[in-house]
Amino acid sequence: MLDEYTALPERRPLLLTLGDPAGIGTEVAARVLAATERWPRPLVLVGTGWALEAGARAAGVSLPGIPRIAAAEAAADPISLLELDIDIPGFRFGSVSPACGELAVRSVEIAARACLAGTAAGMVTCPIHKEAVHAAGYVGDIGHQEILARLCGATRTATMLMTTGLRVVHLSTHKSLIDAARYVTRANVLSRLRLTAETLQRWGLPRARIAVAALNPHGGEGGLLGREELDEIAPAVADACALGIRASGPWPADSVFNRAIGGEFDVVLALYHDQGHIAIKVHDFHASTTATLGLPFVRTSVDHGTAFDIAGRGVADPRSLQAAIRAANTLVDGRLAAL
DSSP states (O other): OGGGGTTOOOOOOEEEEOOOTTTTHHHHHHHHHHSOOOOSSOEEEEEOHHHHHHHHHHHTOOOOOOOEESSGGGOOSSEEEEEOOOOOTTOOTTOOOHHHHHHHHHHHHHHHHHHHHTSSSEEEEOOOOHHHHHHTTOTTOOSHHHHHHHHHTOSOOEEEEEETTEEEEESOSSSOHHHHHHTOOHHHHHHHHHHHHHHHHHTTOTTOOEEEEOSSGGGGGGGTTOSHIIIIIHHHHHHHHHTTOOEEEEEOHHHHHHHHHTTSOSEEEESSHHHHHHHHHHHHSTTOEEEEETSSSEEEEESSOOOTTTTTSSOOOOHHHHHHHHHHHHHHTTOGGGO
């Protein structure tokens, strides 16, 4: 496969963290590496060789020769491995392990610091397991977004899910449903609209048409089914429009995503985790991917978890990781409209 990359230009690499080795991250990575897709930048894997090889065995694929390097700036091949010297005795797929959580977080930290130092163009992440991360002692880090915000000192971050024909930014993700509803305030909605508009402009989509989903059924029915639309969301949309942001809404959530798929909007602001995730995953589960807004570099990710229930069984689908790598290359080039 490496012979396919002889014409690659000399460019800063993308870093791919392999995630929790007990999950499906190494398996989907092995499947992607065993394919012959060309990428415009070198790809540097961050993790351990033994975990990648375990994933390849589970997938039933043969890996190409992958040179080991000590730092991202040493990437001279189309694919290389920045290897962490971490062994996990008694390793098993599908098992929560503090050692696996430690390995996963350290991989993310190494990749993020390379991006911050300017030696990498951006990063792509395979899934980590929240329980394993907590068991490793990272009690303040719920997921990738929190880890990266900590490393970057970012005070505003957001998740954007993408698949062909639909983009969704989330007002909140890792909150209980009742806490997510309380988070729907004029200030929070306006802040997210500003972050969305600023980031999409940087990624090559100026003047993005942002639709804001309603929180309550039927958009609140003029206050009969809740006042958040009247008291918080609509005023935030008006504030955003006054700043020159092309925002509209709140639109009933049962129709706004279909309208976006039809081309009426460039992105939808969903107000809580499942409101946006369900729409994306019903539309195109396997090819969806995630990007993080508010970081000083591009980070994309698969749109699935560690899937401990199928880890090691050889049935994991690599399409989300393929899409995440393509998306990272596209966003680094400022060509979001091409996705």
